[in-house]
Amino acid sequence: MNEPTRAHKTTGKPGTTAAARAQFPVLPQARHWLLLGALLCAAVVALGFTVQLLPGDTTAELNVDQDLSQHHIAVLTAVAMAINLLFGPVAGLGLIAVIAVTVLVVRRDLARAVAFGVVACSGWVASEAFKLIVAxxxxxxxxxxxxxxxxxxxxxxxxxxxxxxVALAFALYFLARRTRWSRLVAVAGAVMAVTVAWSRLYVGVHYPTDVVASFLAASAAVVLLAGLWNRYAPRLFDHLPAALTTPSSRR
Structure with a gap:
């Protein structure tokens, strides 16, 4: 993704400074983000309808789940079940809230905390939309x-x-980019997403194409969200008091 280099302009409101607005978190954005997002969404829908129309594919995929189900190991089972809980809706939302509040309290940066939260949640939103479409x-x-x-x-x-x-991995990387931790966070995020994908097959609640489509769906959500955030979020935050939107000078 390319990052827009144009700084957000100050609105001239009392208490608002150009320096503070220049620090507004800009998310990495694809050059043709709307087209790319639409293509990724189309790919998810096409894959979903394809597996629905070809029952033989579902049978073959079930064999993958069955093979894993016949070779469960205590340690791996414990890991898979922990992932099942940690990345579920309740614990997942709690995790997002903890990280977002930490960013808000430590950095005193409301915009960055909100950006993290909406990016991390975008994967769930996208998955729920595609679940309704494909069924x-x-x-x-x-x-x-x-x-x-x-x-x-x-x-x-x-x-x-x-x-x-996948969305959480993107959100964590966006927080860490331009720091010495960015590469480590990117690698750790990729490993995390692949591990969660494996766990869903190991537990037996998804087919292989389900988890493959999840990478496409979450990526589509992040691509579209980044473009929308960069375009509209600065204007929305302009209407908030400067004391809420000015990041702390601490690093």
Whole structure:
């Protein structure tokens, strides 16, 4: 992604300085972000309808889940079940809130805290939208050798856990970029997302194409959100008191 270099202009409101506005967090943005986001969304929908129309693919994918289900190991099971809880909606939202509040308290930077929160949540929002469109049934737990967290319903495609992990990885990298930790955070985020993807297959609640689509869905959400944030967020924050939007000088 390319980062816009144009600084946000001050509005001339009392208490608002150009220096403070220049520090407004600009998210990395693709050159043709709207087109790229639309193409990624189209790819997710196309993949979802394809697997729905080809039952043979679902059978082959279920064999992957079954193979993992027949080779569960205590340590890996503990890891997978911990991920199932940590990246679920309740714990996930709590994690986002803790990090966002930490940014707000330590950095005194409301805009950066909000940016982190909306980017991290965007994966879930995208996954829920595509779940409604595709409506793919989850793997039947009764067909698995050892279902660890039996779930049913038409919300298999894509995985919300994986979509959240991918979006969270982006959000953490956006916080760490231009620091000495940026590369480490990027690698750790990628490993985290892949590990969560593996765990959803290991637990037996998603098909392989579900987790693949999650990477596309979350990326689409982040690409579109970055473009919208850079275009509209500065104007919205202009209406807030300068005391709330001026970052702390501490680093």
């Amino acid at each position: 793919r049934q989850r793997p039947n737990p009764s067909l698995l050798f050892d279902p660890l967290a039996p779930e049913t319903g038409s919300n298999s495609f894509p995985s919300g856990h994986v979509s959240f992990a």
